[in-house]
Amino acid sequence: MTQISSMAGPISSLRAQLRAQAEAALAPEVNSSPFTSRMGDALKEVANAQNQAANITKAYELGMENDISKVMISQQVSSLGFQLTLNVRNKMLSAYKDIMNMPV
Numbered sequence: 001m002t003q004i005s006s007m008a009g010p011i012s013s014l015r016a017q018l019r020a021q022a023e024a025a026l027a028p029e030v031n032s033s034p035f036t037s038r039m040g041d042a043l044k045e046v047a048n049a050q051n052q053a054a055n056i057t058k059a060y061e062l063g064m065e066n067d068i069s070k071v072m073i074s075q076q077v078s079s080l081g082f083q084l085t086l087n088v089r090n091k092m093l094s095a096y097k098d099i100m101n102m103p104v
Contacts, residue, residue: 043085046078
């Protein structure tokens with residue numbers, strides 16, 4: 001019986017830790033930013049990637065950059081970011097049209 005009572009303390013503290021972690025995971029984010037600011041930040045990141053790809057391509061053409069793989073990777077990152085942005089825009093337009101066509 002002493003073994004059972006000696007295990008009660010660690011089990012209850014473990015239970016309290018698990019409860020705290022579960023509540024933290026299920027609680028809504030207090031500092032969540034609105035959708036528009038997240039989209040704006042994403043667009044700025046895509047624009048920065050495109051500018052960086054243009055700059056590194058120009059540096060390669062001028063002979064200041066010798067690593068062609070670095071140039072190609074930056075161009076691919078820029079291209080993927082643009083394609084993702086375009087797909088998100090198309091999905092948003094499609095959702096807007098679906099909502100506008102709903103009967104009231």
